[in-house]
Amino acid sequence: MKYYLIILATIFITSCGNKVASEDPKETALESNIVQMTDVQQKNSGITAERIEKKSISSLLKVNGVIDVPPQNMVSISVPLGGYLKSSKLLPGMRVAKGEVIAVMEDQQYIQIQQEYLTARANFSYLESEFNRQKELNQSKATSDKSFQKTEAEYKSQQILIKSLFEKLKLIGINPEGLNESSLSRSINVYSPIDGFVSTVNVNIGKYVNPTEVLFNIVNPTDIHLALTVFEKDVNKISNGQKVIAYTNNNPEKRYAAEVILIGQDLSQERSVIVHCHFNDYDKALIPGMFMNGEIEIKNDNAYVISENAVVTFEGKHFVFIERDKNTFEMCEVESGISEHGMLEIKSTKVDLGASKIVVKGAYHLLMKMKNTEE
Numbered sequence: 017m018k019y020y021l022i023i024l025a026t027i028f029i030t031s032c033g034n035k036v037a038s039e040d041p042k043e044t045a046l047e048s049n050i051v052q053m054t055d056v057q058q059k060n061s062g063i064t065a066e067r068i069e070k071k072s073i074s075s076l077l078k079v080n081g082v083i084d085v086p087p088q089n090m091v092s093i094s095v096p097l098g099g100y101l102k103s104s105k106l107l108p109g110m111r112v113a114k115g116e117v118i119a120v121m122e123d124q125q126y127i128q129i130q131q132e133y134l135t136a137r138a139n140f141s142y143l144e145s146e147f148n149r150q151k152e153l154n155q156s157k158a159t160s161d162k163s164f165q166k167t168e169a170e171y172k173s174q175q176i177l178i179k180s181l182f183e184k185l186k187l188i189g190i191n192p193e194g195l196n197e198s199s200l201s202r203s204i205n206v207y208s209p210i211d212g213f214v215s216t217v218n219v220n221i222g223k224y225v226n227p228t229e230v231l232f233n234i235v236n237p238t239d240i241h242l243a244l245t246v247f248e249k250d251v252n253k254i255s256n257g258q259k260v261i262a263y264t265n266n267n268p269e270k271r272y273a274a275e276v277i278l279i280g281q282d283l284s285q286e287r288s289v290i291v292h293c294h295f296n297d298y299d300k301a302l303i304p305g306m307f308m309n310g311e312i313e314i315k316n317d318n319a320y321v322i323s324e325n326a327v328v329t330f331e332g333k334h335f336v337f338i339e340r341d342k343n344t345f346e347m348c349e350v351e352s353g354i355s356e357h358g359m360l361e362i363k364s365t366k367v368d369l370g371a372s373k374i375v376v377k378g379a380y381h382l383l384m385k386m387k388n389t390e391e
Contacts, residue, residue, distance in 0.1 A: 051347065065373040067372070083308060097187070101121060251289055256278070259312075260310050275294055319353065337382045339373040
């Protein structure tokens, strides 16, 4: 019986030893990242290895914004002295030209100002003659200094009155130099100061308008720009001259090219700044106030960049193959970054990419070879 147990123990130990010996090669194969190819296999698979360099690659920062108009291209029309709106044909959306009559106002105060100006100008001729006469008399001591000073004060006061009325007439659109007793008018014309489109109409015929009220708003959209909202964490990525692609939600296929021209310096309560962008080409479909999406091109310098085909994915991780020797390659794990036009940024790796040759063609052939070998 004792002899029988010894035989069984010997058989058990031998079988276990054989099992361990048979499993060791397989475990070694699974842990190995080395792939060896024959000359024929490498030639047929078209494997190519090259040294890579650091280059710049762009990423896209996606933000939102609206179409905006600079202050000099948006004008609110009002009448400095007020009055009644006599006539106007403006409607929202109508185009107007600079210098075009856009409204006619009337009020009795316009007549009064013209009257005061013509009267002051008529009296000035007499006062000017009297001033010159008193000046000569005073120089010859034929009249007192008091009389001359009184005449001089009246003369200068009349000059001031004429000048102030002159400016008031210009302010309401009346040319004082061409005004005479036969050209008095109870109405004045309101002219458009810029080329553009009427955005709002706030009055109707017969309505009295105070000096502070706005009759119309006119916008010149040829210099519209895109105001994008960029959050604080991304502001340091933005600089003047960066390229921007904008599009609307309704028509995302239609792309508008723009460029960053100004970066705001104040953070809002939402911890964001406004970045102003100028469109390369004006499109009348772009209306002030329209919501837009923007993609800002961000440049990342000094990054290792390789073809996307050189990076393989295995078990949820990214790898590249490095040439170690002739027909011998090692699979190394890498962390990928942004991609652009088929090129991929390599952010980190355990090997020195700059000193190694990376397989840029045939990486998937090596991966298949490795998996087949392991199996």
